Amino acid sequence: MREVLMLVLWPLLLIQGYCVAQTNGRATVYLTGYTWSKNTQAVGYVRLRTGDIKSITLDGENQAAFKISKDHQLSIRPEKLKAGATYADVSIIVKTTSGEETSIFRIVKDDFIRNKVIAHRGAWKNTGATENSIAALNHAIALGCEGSEFDVHMSADSLPVINHDASIQGISIAKTNSSELLTMKLSNGESLPTLENYLKAGMMQNKTKLILEIKPSELGKEGSLALTHKIITLVEKLHAQAWVDYISFDYDVCKEVMKLAPYAHAAYLKGDKAPAELAADNLYGLDYHVSVLQKNPDWLTDAKNRKLTINVWTVNDKLVLDELLKQNVDFITTNEPELLLSLVKR
Structure with a gap:
């Protein structure tokens, strides 16, 4: 009976365990936006899923093309990118109350069509x-x-x-x-x-x-x-x-x-x-x-x-x-x- 019960429950245990592992394993840092345009160089705010931000540092080969404000808003300087670039990756180092986390984000030029x-x-x-x-x-x-x-x-x-x-x-x-x-x-x-x-x-x-x-x-x-x-x-x-x-x-x-x-x-x-x-x-x-x-x-x-x-x-x-x-x-x-x-x- 125990073996039969485990055969029934095992797929659900795997699924539930997967969810927990993935939730715990994912980065806590995210942005509120991931694009820029000719008229909008503000990308989005750096946010945490949990915890509080103490400081933010930018890094990576495109570091000079980005800046971060005191209220943690990420902006882009398109003139600092390679000519014709449609995206740029930026590394964001966030110090939190519980440690330090580095995340890489891809910021994309907003040429997306709007025709419904x-x-x-x-x-x-x-x-x-x-x-x-x-x-x-x-x-x-x-x-x-x-x-x-x-x-x-x-x-x-x-x-x-x-x-x-x-x-x-x-x-x-x-x-x-x-x-x-x-x-x-x-x-x-x-x-x-x-x-x-x-x-x-x-x-x-x-x-x-x-x-x-x-x-x-x-x-x-x-x-x-x-x-x-x-x-x-x-x-x-x-x-x-x-x-x-x-x-x-x-x-x-x-x-x-x-x-x-x-x-x-x-x-x-x-x-x-x-x-x-x-x-x-x-x-x-x-x-x-x-x-x-x-x-x-x-x-x-x-x-x-x-x-x-x-x-x-x-x-x-x-x-x-x-x-x-x-x-x-x-x-x-x-x-x-x-x-x-x-x-x-x-």
């Missing part, structure tokens, strides 16, 4: 690319979309991979080790993308944002939260904070993102919560199916009044796209990015 167009699973429908492939991401970038959305699950051995469904070719992602999953080919010949490879591909440019959907795990809530921890840890390891925004159908996942990464933009997908609740939990915005906002038209005004962003999915009809553009929503997720781009460029 979010390519759903990348640009695939009219390009011949496979949904959620790196090729679909590259097509979305080439088209000039504001963002490219993609879906993340986690293998049995805790590797985040890109796929919409919980299974691929009839095999459960959460119950299968990555060594087997990564042998699988997409219809366009690509291997199943890992999150790391997908992020690295997206970070080769600074025009299109990466809209990362954290999928609820078929293993339950613990699996979903373990995936959330794994994703945030990887994003920070790759210095990808400037590129990535987060969405999820799991409200606890959205709140966990904001707990782990207070600088992040997280939006909720399910559509069962009014804007007031999202604002109270410091979410970035709502990201609801068009039918939800058609049933609750007052939520548009309420969300704007609460400084929440509004994304609507998945809209492919020209008349509906036109109406949403008239309502001045912030983003529209679509399988027809070419069509929507033609409408916003009129």
Whole structure:
């Protein structure tokens, strides 16, 4: 009986232990912003997840291109960077009440597009690319979309991979080790993308944002939260904070993102919560199916009044796209990015 009980509990113990280890192992220093622009050279404030700041020192080869104010605001001197640089890494040494910590942050030139167009699973429908492939991401970038959305699950051995469904070719992602999953080919010949490879591909440019959907795990809530921890840890390891925004159908996942990464933009997908609740939990915005906002038209005004962003999915009809553009929503997720781009460029 004891052996049977351990077999049942062991996956949950692994997940819970992973969460604790990753939470305790992550850096305590973060920035409130990770970009600069021609008109905005203030990047963000240095903050701690726990403890108090005693002093801050800048270091690294780009040290001269940055400065820190008395209130811990990081700013950039673009003229000190190499000509044409689209990002610069800076090392920040923070002395706290409990010791000293050094963190490296990638500060990115904000050339990100603002045209409301979010390519759903990348640009695939009219390009011949496979949904959620790196090729679909590259097509979305080439088209000039504001963002490219993609879906993340986690293998049995805790590797985040890109796929919409919980299974691929009839095999459960959460119950299968990555060594087997990564042998699988997409219809366009690509291997199943890992999150790391997908992020690295997206970070080769600074025009299109990466809209990362954290999928609820078929293993339950613990699996979903373990995936959330794994994703945030990887994003920070790759210095990808400037590129990535987060969405999820799991409200606890959205709140966990904001707990782990207070600088992040997280939006909720399910559509069962009014804007007031999202604002109270410091979410970035709502990201609801068009039918939800058609049933609750007052939520548009309420969300704007609460400084929440509004994304609507998945809209492919020209008349509906036109109406949403008239309502001045912030983003529209679509399988027809070419069509929507033609409408916003009129």
